[in-house]
Amino acid sequence: MSNYSFPPSELEALRGKVVLITGAAAGIGRAIAGVAHRYGAKVAACDVDDTRGQEMVEELKERILYKHCDVSDWSSVVNFFKETYQHFGPIDAVISNAGINKVESFDDVIDTETGELKAPDLSLLKVNAIGTWYVTKCAVHYFKKHPTTKSQLVLFGSVASIFDTPPLYTYCASKAAVLGLMRALRTQLPKDNITVNMIAPWMTLTPMATDHIRSVWGDLPANTTENVAVASLMPVARPEINGKTFLINGGCITELEDKLDETQSIWLGPELDKHMREGQPLWLRTASMVIERLPDECDV
Numbered sequence: 001m002s003n004y005s006f007p008p009s010e011l012e013a014l015r016g017k018v019v020l021i022t023g024a025a026a027g028i029g030r031a032i033a034g035v036a037h038r039y040g041a042k043v044a045a046c047d048v049d050d051t052r053g054q055e056m057v058e059e060l061k062e063r064i065l066y067k068h069c070d071v072s073d074w075s076s077v078v079n080f081f082k083e084t085y086q087h088f089g090p091i092d093a094v095i096s097n098a099g100i101n102k103v104e105s106f107d108d109v110i111d112t113e114t115g116e117l118k119a120p121d122l123s124l125l126k127v128n129a130i131g132t133w134y135v136t137k138c139a140v141h142y143f144k145k146h147p148t149t150k151s152q153l154v155l156f157g158s159v160a161s162i163f164d165t166p167p168l169y170t171y172c173a174s175k176a177a178v179l180g181l182m183r184a185l186r187t188q189l190p191k192d193n194i195t196v197n198m199i200a201p202w203m204t205l206t207p208m209a210t211d212h213i214r215s216v217w218g219d220l221p222a223n224t225t226e227n228v229a230v231a232s233l234m235p236v237a238r239p240e241i242n243g244k245t246f247l248i249n250g251g252c253i254t255e256l257e258d259k260l261d262e263t264q265s266i267w268l269g270p271e272l273d274k275h276m277r278e279g280q281p282l283w284l285r286t287a288s289m290v291i292e293r294l295p296d297e298c299d300v
Helices: 008-014 027-038 050-060 076-090 124-142 168-184 209-219 225-237 258-261 264-268 272-296
Strands: 002-004 018-022 042-047 064-068 093-096 151-156 194-201 243-247 254-255
Touching: 008 027, 008 225, 018 027, 018 076, 027 042, 027 050, 027 225, 042 050, 042 076, 050 064, 050 151, 064 076, 076 124, 093 124, 093 225, 124 151, 151 168, 151 225, 151 254, 168 194, 194 225, 225 243, 243 258, 258 264, 264 272
Parallel strands: 018 042, 018 093, 042 064, 093 151, 151 194, 194 243
Antiparallel strands: 002 254, 243 254
16 A cells, blocks of 8 residues: 655645535544644634534634534535635635444344334434535535636545444445545546545544543554544645545555555456456446436436
8 A cells, every 4th residue: 555645844735725624613623624724724614513613713713614514414515515605715625524423233123112123323324425425516516616726525434434343334334435435436526627535544532532542442553633634635735636545544644546456456356357447437438428418318
């Protein structure tokens, strides 16, 4: 895998840029907002925790817009983007950080009134997967308003996008969806001068959980929220980066996609590798032709 070196001096490239961040009131999102602001960016931040959101505004004072936004609610996301555009003008970068987590069990949960099996809680999918899709759709819409400007979309996955991490069952599924979305977008968005990359943090020490994590994690490498924040801003400072998965581990930035591609013939086998490399471009060409015909074929 490829390790990236990213000196903080490169963050000077953020000066004057409009950076929109979801889930920005606490944890990694708050760190991203702080780093971006420190290096001169105009920060549009949203969250459902308005108390912490207002504390951030009071601390940063200028070049900061905070709005309440539930990313699982389409109208809430649309309104946040609209207000950001009205307040700051063209949006240069969007960092889709908002997400939730929950330890789950496969024990049956029975409704005491009906005796029937209760439906599973889908709130994680709504925030982590659907919310990411909502943010992506709005980001691309606003980026396309200024097609000559190179824009950056940064999606937050997780190590759980790549490795199984039970009992975080729904979390794994939702973060794998984010990885799939990034890979589906990475050949298409550059046509509109947009790049897309995914950040996959490993164990990260948040202020409230540091002592507990250290007692379990021991001397294994762990990130600080600032480590992850800086890594997430690298694609904004280096707009040529596209289609990468960055695993953030102990403050190190390790890229996964290039080696996966390089070794594809090993883990698929030479014949299937050859067929996939020939077939995927054909599929993309076919899909593009279908999309081009859709407006003429749809009777609305």
